[in-house]
Amino acid sequence: MTSETACEFCAIVTGRLHAEILFEDESTVAFLDNTAVMEGHTLVIPKVHAADIWAISEDDAAAVMRTAHRMAALLDGVFT
Numbered sequence: 001m002t003s004e005t006a007c008e009f010c011a012i013v014t015g016r017l018h019a020e021i022l023f024e025d026e027s028t029v030a031f032l033d034n035t036a037v038m039e040g041h042t043l044v045i046p047k048v049h050a051a052d053i054w055a056i057s058e059d060d061a062a063a064v065m066r067t068a069h070r071m072a073a074l075l076d077g078v079f080t
């Protein structure tokens with residue numbers, strides 16, 4: 001488990017760690033994976049820290065899925 005202060009995702013959410021952010025709303029952030037093996041690989045995370053997937057609330061999980069669905073539609077065909 002990762003604490004919030006050591007969490008790289010929280011550092012991206014707060015701006016302490018640079019990321020190429022593609023989209024952001026009140027609950028989620030979508031950004032390019034800087035270690036991606038495929039161009040355009042995008043990560044979607046909740047803004048609220050969660051030590052693991054079981055700690056994510058149902059609402060935050062739904063928000064992450066909604067953003068992932070939107071990003072998939074937006075990026076379809078952009079990175080080929």
Ligand SMILES: [Zn+2]
Nearest residue numbers: 007010049050
């Ligand atoms: Zn975190």
